[in-house]
Amino acid sequence: MVKLIIFFRKPRDVDAFEAHFSQRHVPLISGMPNVVRTSVSRAIGAPRGEAPYYLIHEVYFRDLPALNFALNSAEGRAAGADLMAFARDLATVMFAEVWGEDPFELSPVAKPAVDPTDTPTPVEDARPPQPSLGES
Numbered sequence: 001m002v003k004l005i006i007f008f009r010k011p012r013d014v015d016a017f018e019a020h021f022s023q024r025h026v027p028l029i030s031g032m033p034n035v036v037r038t039s040v041s042r043a044i045g046a047p048r049g050e051a052p053y054y055l056i057h058e059v060y061f062r063d064l065p066a067l068n069f070a071l072n073s074a075e076g077r078a079a080g081a082d083l084m085a086f087a088r089d090l091a092t093v094m095f096a097e098v099w100g101e102d103p104f105e106l107s108p109v110a111k112p113a114v115d116p117t118d119t120p121t122p123v124e125d126a127r128p129p130q131p132s133l134g135e136s
Helices: 014-030 064-072 074-087
Strands: 002-008 035-042 055-061 091-097
Touching (some): 014 035, 014 055, 014 074, 064 074, 074 091
Antiparallel strands (some): 002 055, 002 091, 035 055
């Protein structure tokens, strides 16, 4: 699997950016052929203060030929033109090979050893019994 990643620096007018991004750009990206899934992440910080990017938009494809086909399609060209029109100075674009999407896919050792047929043993209440009304 491969993905197209668009990193957006924080825009001056966040409200205008958000409106255009969600109402115009995301539908254009989602309309490209061969899109397997998309993901949008909003940065909330970094180890040393503010994150260098405001928003990260990831668009997943089965393989590189599928990505290339999508980018060269009429829908892909429209999405690219839109990106350059509203975020030329804010966007950094890259392509990445994806592996280990599922954190447990990376190593079989990391998978929890849980038997799905096993039923949990009830845990007894650790609180001391409380006297009922009328007891002394």
